[in-house]
Amino acid sequence: MFKIIFSLFLICFSLVVKAQHPPVFSAMETDSSFIKIYNFDITLVKYSYKPNGVKFLVVHDNEDTGVKAGFDYIRWNGGELIDSQYGGVRDYYFSYMDDQYRIDPNAIYTEVGVNTRLKKDLFSSNEVEKALLGAGKQIVDFYDPKSTGYFLTLHNNADGGFGISSYLPGYDLASTADSVYINFQMDGDDLIYVTEPRLFTSLKKANVNVILQSKFASNDGSLSVYAMQNNIPYINVEVQHGHLDENLRLIELAVATLKEHGLVKKE
Known part of the structure; x- marks a missing residue:
């Protein structure tokens, strides 16, 4: 059954290999x-404009709202953004020795x-x-958290499928969260996810939906788990597809929080 699904995916994939990448304004520089x-290619593109210590990472190639919001931030403030480009889809699909494989790129760390x-x-x-662990290492090395001092990721979700309520007691991701703060005036799909209490406290004071990852969160291979295991501060801005203005607002709050705790050099 998986082979049938995989074959259908390849047909669809052939239609999106020319994925539309976000526009780049002329002053931006790029590095790749x-x-x-195996038979699957990923390009990590780093967009830079007046680098200032702020660096974003996008690991899913179908989450363009975050990329566009990141670009908007960089246009006015400077910074860097690493975008994963592999055909405009979410998961990695590849074959090896006539066997087919699939994995979420946020599970390879x-x-x-x-x-x-x-x-x-x-x-x-x-x-x-x-090979997958090697790919995860290459992504981490290209982002270079040792010099940056943190991870700042951008993710998007679908309306109602995942959100702040997913982390409440009795729901699917409850065991992942140590603490949850909800601003009921916000869309539940728009939130910030962090791994350190000091970041959680600052964002709670800013009155935004925020989740603090539990130190007992299951090892799902995600970058947030990798970050916690390696004592690297991690902050993720997670916003519903299409919520561009809110995405930019939460990015600005996330960066301000990192600066508040000395994790980003102030211009």
Whole structure:
């Protein structure tokens, strides 16, 4: 069954390989890093304009609202954004030794995550898992949190499918959250997700939807888990597709919070 689904995906993928990438204003500079996972190609494009210590990362190629909001921020304030480009879809799809594989690119940063979240037919080759971990390492190295001092990611979600309520007691992601603060005047799909209490406290004071990841969160291979394991401050701006103005507002609050705690050098 997975092979049938995979074949159908390849047909659809052929229609979107010329994915429309966000426009770049003329003063921007670009740099690229290339990842190859067997027959699957990923291009990491770093867009820079007046670099100032603010750096965004986008790991899903179908989440363009975050990219556009990041560009809007950079246009007026300067900064950098790394965009993952691989055909305008969410997951990685590839084949190896006639077997088909699929994985969320936000699950490739730990061995446990790759092992538990890799979707395949019957068996998984250790070589495939090593290749995925290598791809995750290349993404991290290109972002370079050692010099940046943090991770600042941009994600988008669908209306009503995922949001702040998902982390409340009794819901699917409750065990992932240590603390949750809700501004009931905001759309529940628009939120900020952090791994450090000091960041949570600042964003709570700013009266925005915010989640603090639990130190006991399951190892799902996500970048937030990797960041917590490696003591790297992590902040994710998660906004519903199309909420461009709110995405930019939350980006500005996220950057202000990082600066408040000395994680970004002030201009």
